[in-house]
Amino acid sequence: MLNHAKILIVDDEKIALKNLEHVMKKEGYEVVGTQSGQNALKLLDEQTFDVVLTDLRMEKVDGMQILKRCHELYPDTEVIMITGYATLQSAVDAMKHGAFYYIAKSFKLDEVRKVVKEAIEKVRLKKENAHLREQIEKYQGKVKIITQDANMQRLLDTARQIAPTDCNVLISGESGTGKELLARYIHFNSNRSERPFFAINCGAFTEELLSNELFGHEKGAFTGATTIKNGLIEMASEGTLFLDEITEMPPSMQVKLLRVIQEREVLRLGATKPIKVNVRFIAATNRDIQDAIKNGQFRQDLYFRLNVVSLYIPPLSERKDDIPLLSHYFLKKYTAIMKKDVTDISRDVIALLMNYDFPGNVRELENIIERGVALCTGNVIEIAHLPEDLRELNIRTFRKKDGKIPSLEDQEMAYIKWVLNEVGGNKTIAAQILGIDRVSLWRKLKKYGLENSSSQQSV
Numbered sequence: 001m002l003n004h005a006k007i008l009i010v011d012d013e014k015i016a017l018k019n020l021e022h023v024m025k026k027e028g029y030e031v032v033g034t035q036s037g038q039n040a041l042k043l044l045d046e047q048t049f050d051v052v053l054t055d056l057r058m059e060k061v062d063g064m065q066i067l068k069r070c071h072e073l074y075p076d077t078e079v080i081m082i083t084g085y086a087t088l089q090s091a092v093d094a095m096k097h098g099a100f101y102y103i104a105k106s107f108k109l110d111e112v113r114k115v116v117k118e119a120i121e122k123v124r125l126k127k128e129n130a131h132l133r134e135q136i137e138k139y140q141g142k143v144k145i146i147t148q149d150a151n152m153q154r155l156l157d158t159a160r161q162i163a164p165t166d167c168n169v170l171i172s173g174e175s176g177t178g179k180e181l182l183a184r185y186i187h188f189n190s191n192r193s194e195r196p197f198f199a200i201n202c203g204a205f206t207e208e209l210l211s212n213e214l215f216g217h218e219k220g221a222f223t224g225a226t227t228i229k230n231g232l233i234e235m236a237s238e239g240t241l242f243l244d245e246i247t248e249m250p251p252s253m254q255v256k257l258l259r260v261i262q263e264r265e266v267l268r269l270g271a272t273k274p275i276k277v278n279v280r281f282i283a284a285t286n287r288d289i290q291d292a293i294k295n296g297q298f299r300q301d302l303y304f305r306l307n308v309v310s311l312y313i314p315p316l317s318e319r320k321d322d323i324p325l326l327s328h329y330f331l332k333k334y335t336a337i338m339k340k341d342v343t344d345i346s347r348d349v350i351a352l353l354m355n356y357d358f359p360g361n362v363r364e365l366e367n368i369i370e371r372g373v374a375l376c377t378g379n380v381i382e383i384a385h386l387p388e389d390l391r392e393l394n395i396r397t398f399r400k401k402d403g404k405i406p407s408l409e410d411q412e413m414a415y416i417k418w419v420l421n422e423v424g425g426n427k428t429i430a431a432q433i434l435g436i437d438r439v440s441l442w443r444k445l446k447k448y449g450l451e452n453s454s455s456q457q458s459v
Helices: 014-026 037-046 063-073 088-096 109-142 150-165 179-188 207-215 251-263 289-294 300-306 322-338 347-354 361-375 388-395 408-422 427-434 438-447
Strands: 006-010 030-034 051-055 078-083 101-104 169-172 197-201 240-244 280-285 309-312
Touching (some): 014 109, 030 037, 037 051, 037 063, 063 078, 078 109, 101 109, 150 309, 179 197, 179 240, 347 361, 427 438
Parallel strands (some): 006 030, 051 078, 078 101, 240 280
């Protein structure tokens, strides 16, 4: 608010200073006054001001010195110059050095009020724009999608293309591929980018809690409802609401959501009058939504409402060229966060990651690199800094044994032993994992002399 502004007034004439202080305080501003230019410099070193009104001609320290010092310390502060010795040249000099305005004595108080108000408004706008830039930079950091994969590039092109259209979007992909990140990317590139973005996991709440989170409630709607609660749908109006794991939403909730999308209004629990909303919905699922529809777990009419545009994020295993790129991106991110001087990832680590299928996708890769940075004591992440299961995977890669390259049978025998060990010797489960029947597994065990292995159990 304008009347919360803080003003420094500098004038060596006591009466002029008192008059200006009185007028500015009456306007509701916080005012600090001084007759000394030297004291004004000291005040600037100690406090911040939105606007400085200063006399131009003063002994020892004049208005131009105050102007210069003020802009060195606080570039956004506006300085208004006041003088009884007005000349064209002095006015030009003052404006050239960044003064907001130049007022000649004797001035009218209404003129001063108007100029100060305009200066404060300019300061407010500068602060608002600076805050917005900070938010955008922070937000851009959140929606940065790192890829060099051709399919991902096409996906991002499509996302940017449909972002301004306001249509609802359905994103599919495995867990950890970055569905919420893509939703934020769409929001950031839309006309709603300066409005709210909210996200909720539909599978993380009971039906009652999910209903309360999405639709809100009126005071007294149920025991314990002591105040009105705005639901996320209402709060996201003019913005975007991301519904993750949409296929986990209970059928009764699906009906309510469908009505919100169709009618563009939401009814709080316990309310009798609906509230108009303007929300863009982006939904996501890691399941086959067509199967959910066939099984009666998801409404087809809601699917059509949400699936105006469908986007599929491929798993990391299908875009392995992104693994080194993402690894080094996460390396920079976590070295900065942890303030560590880890500068590289060893070739062995990259080779191992390239041969790994990443069931947890990008999220798993990020966790691996974060762990590597945390454990690394030197400048390079090595195999020893990886999780144990990945280090075991490295041991199971093709390596010479006693100077000899292992045969295919050696590799098969080692793999069967490892699978049996992983399932506690359960041959039925091992056979299923290996993709063969129990008889075939028994033959292989006999062939390799493993049928009596102590690690097995008969099932």
